[in-house]
């Protein structure tokens with residue numbers, strides 16, 4: 001693995017002027033994720049367990065019916081939403097959410113259902129759970145649970161360490177991992193630990209903490225962003241079978257003040273391509289491939305929570321760096337590209353707005 005020369009000072013770029021106009025489209029109760037339907041409307045999840053269909057003008061549907069019960073609280077609740085690559089034919093929508101277990105335990109789960117829309121009302125039919133975090137543990141943090149399909153029918157799920165540290169290195173469970181499945185939850189034959197069977201066979205990469213964003217760049221590289229502990233937020237090139245070292249190494253340290261050795265002390269673990277101290281708190285990630293922001297085609301974009309920002313990433317092969325950071329004034333939870341080429345973002349927390357970003361003065365607002 002490469003180790004970038006991203007020093008702390010070089011990673012923290014100054015806030016730039018915003019070369020885009022921001023149009024607030026709608027507001028929500030703790031929105032978490034969005035996905036665009038082929039007709040240009042969006043699906044938006046709210047953490048308490050609602051899924052809404054929203055049109056271009058911000059008109060919202062009644063809550064979509066047929067959803068699973070979510071365990072709301074702390075960082076948990078409703079999570080990501082993604083359409084199957086063949087959604088136009090099969091209408092499958094995938095959801096991640098925090099699921100209650102026995103004795104106060106919880107874990108992320110992923111379910112899929114067939115979206116039936118009648119005008120502005122919708123239902124998810126034939127709901128089926130295709131994946132669960134194992135084991136379920138106590139606490140309400142670090143579910144991760146972002147979803148990403150590739151072009152070959154694989155589903156990647158980012159699975160957080162549930163604030164339990166060592167499970168990120170435990171190959172008998174899927175916490176602190178990125179897992180790779182087929183669309184029905186079965187395990188592809190070419191997964192790196194397929195021969196181990198069981199939950200281990202799901203694992204694509206390990207040693208992750210709380211990965212809240214996952215995306216392919218235009219060269220086909222898989223990247224993830226994850227929350228570091230006290231310092232050390234990471235952007236990683238995700239490579240099949242690699243170990244990203246948490247909690248053995250991190251460029252941050254424990255919140256208790258206890259040291260975690262930095263990545264450069266243990267080169268056998270994959271080091272981040274870029275990292276941040278002070279942190280940006282990456283809440284979501286996408287790679288832009290549209291035409292509206294022509295200069296940004298191929299760049300990555302991170303929704304920053306504590307940094308209240310949109311962070312632009314430039315890739316060069318297997319390296320990456322922060323190129324620019326825009327102050328958004330609010331904790332930003334998610335970022336996506338619309339079919340119109342605009343950059344769409346969701347603010348975090350109660351009243352969080354859906355924003356549509358278009359180039360300044362482009363007239364496309």
Ligand SMILES: [Ca+2]
Pocket residue numbers: 250251252253259260261262
């Ligand atoms: Ca450290």
